[in-house]
Amino acid sequence: MREHYDVLVAGAGPAGLAAAQAAASHGAHVGLLDAQPRAGGQVWRHDVRLPASRVARQAIDTLQGVELLARHSVVAVESPALRAETPRGSRLLSFGALVLATGARELLLPFSGWTLPGVTGAGGLQALAKQGWPVAGKRVVIAGSGPLLLAAADTLRKHGAQVLGIFEQAPAAAVRAFARQLHRWPARAWQAAGLRLRLASVPYRCGSFVREAVGDGAVRGVAIETPRGVQRVECDLLAAGYGLVPDTELAALLGCVLDEADTHPRVQVDALLRTSVPNVYAAGESCGIGGLAVARIEGAMAGHMAGGDTAAADTLRPQRDRERRFGALLARHFALDPRLRTLADDATLVCRCEDVRLGALAGFDDARAARLATRCGMGACQGRICGTALAELGRFPRGGTRPPVFPARLATLAGHATLSTDDA
Numbered sequence: 001m002r003e004h005y006d007v008l009v010a011g012a013g014p015a016g017l018a019a020a021q022a023a024a025s026h027g028a029h030v031g032l033l034d035a036q037p038r039a040g041g042q043v044w045r046h047d048v049r050l051p052a053s054r055v056a057r058q059a060i061d062t063l064q065g066v067e068l069l070a071r072h073s074v075v076a077v078e079s080p081a082l083r084a085e086t087p088r089g090s091r092l093l094s095f096g097a098l099v100l101a102t103g104a105r106e107l108l109l110p111f112s113g114w115t116l117p118g119v120t121g122a123g124g125l126q127a128l129a130k131q132g133w134p135v136a137g138k139r140v141v142i143a144g145s146g147p148l149l150l151a152a153a154d155t156l157r158k159h160g161a162q163v164l165g166i167f168e169q170a171p172a173a174a175v176r177a178f179a180r181q182l183h184r185w186p187a188r189a190w191q192a193a194g195l196r197l198r199l200a201s202v203p204y205r206c207g208s209f210v211r212e213a214v215g216d217g218a219v220r221g222v223a224i225e226t227p228r229g230v231q232r233v234e235c236d237l238l239a240a241g242y243g244l245v246p247d248t249e250l251a252a253l254l255g256c257v258l259d260e261a262d263t264h265p266r267v268q269v270d271a272l273l274r275t276s277v278p279n280v281y282a283a284g285e286s287c288g289i290g291g292l293a294v295a296r297i298e299g300a301m302a303g304h305m306a307g308g309d310t311a312a313a314d315t316l317r318p319q320r321d322r323e324r325r326f327g328a329l330l331a332r333h334f335a336l337d338p339r340l341r342t343l344a345d346d347a348t349l350v351c352r353c354e355d356v357r358l359g360a361l362a363g364f365d366d367a368r369a370a371r372l373a374t375r376c377g378m379g380a381c382q383g384r385i386c387g388t389a390l391a392e393l394g395r396f397p398r399g400g401t402r403p404p405v406f407p408a409r410l411a412t413l414a415g416h417a418t419l420s421t422d423d424a
């Protein structure tokens, strides 16, 4: 059975929440779906210990006239509808207009020891802590690139972790130049100042990156390349993330054109967030990394467009363009050091789901051929981690997207709407 919404929003992060609210304000019957059990996306992910910020509470709790479809993972497109898997079965959801607000994920890069238990992404460890994974008293090294390292450190400390240091790969001069520009976005300048103040006792080292994680059965320490030579630090956890990449799988399945000018594609939209597919709009990080403010503004614009009010969307354009310039600043100043692309050697596992080492990919110049011969990218993450890393390493571009977007039950793929109690 197919259920119909005037406007369906995929992704209940800040962009999706704003889109749903804006579309509902025009009287549309709106469904807002997300794979997660609660709305909020990455930045407003529910924290089992700490209260949500006022802004997050306002966006989530005041949602009106919107049907929240939590624990709905869109796994396939059955044109013109989305197939979503739920804990109780699957649903086929059709729409008059669709807003894609699928966000971004972390870029993880392979290095010796990166698959040891205790090594995660920076946002990944932040998410685990929010979901109740115990980090109190753990000695944590945070490494990688971008402002997310500071946000993760702040959250982890609030959960009782001992953050030994933040190791930013960008050189100090680039980070200082970035900081000097921040006054053009006062809200962000305040946010950054607050973070730096709260993290004043945590060493912040620029031009530094993890060369190797060591341990027997779990990470016990890291070797960090710094401008003054290699520094060794003992730790219980390593959280290493090299920025974010747009999540474009659903857009690709729908046939939306992707902008492939950079290493990692983004959904291509026009000035009013229309994708190349009629009645499909996109907003937030899936259109390029820009942060919370961009996500909220673009979400509202896309929601107005989906609700049929082009004029309301158009009035937000100047604000959106200004916030998008922040994303460009971020990309420029936190560009990755080419040495990061040489950390993995032939013996380094690159596909952690299927245990494929980098050396096994020698001789392949196409992701599909490599996948067929080695199973690289065929595991549970569907190539999200290794495919993105291999693109960053310059091995081959990320391969095409095929359903299911997430691992799914056979019953879902067969289109069965409900599961028997035994299967659920």
Ligand SMILES: Cc1cc2nc3c(=O)[nH]c(=O)nc-3n(C[C@H](O)[C@H](O)[C@H](O)COP(=O)(O)OP(=O)(O)OC[C@H]3O[C@@H](n4cnc5c(N)ncnc54)[C@H](O)[C@@H]3O)c2cc1C
Pocket (backbone or CB within 6 Å): 010, 011, 012, 013, 014, 015, 016, 033, 034, 035, 036, 040, 041, 042, 043, 044, 072, 073, 074, 075, 101, 102, 103, 104, 105, 106, 123, 124, 126, 127, 148, 151, 152, 244, 247, 250, 283, 284, 285, 286, 291, 292, 295, 405
């Ligand atoms: C791990 C991580 C942690 C972050 N932490 C912070 C932070 O602390 N502070 C900060 O300022 N910024 C943080 N960011 C950046 C953050 O992404 C943005 O600031 C903001 O959340 C972007 O909003 P969005 O709505 O575009 O996407 P998101 O917030 O990423 O929301 C996208 C939503 O879409 C859902 N989704 C995607 N695909 C599907 C599908 N197929 N089916 C169903 N649902 C789907 C996801 O579950 C997710 O809830 C983080 C990013 C990541 C990746």
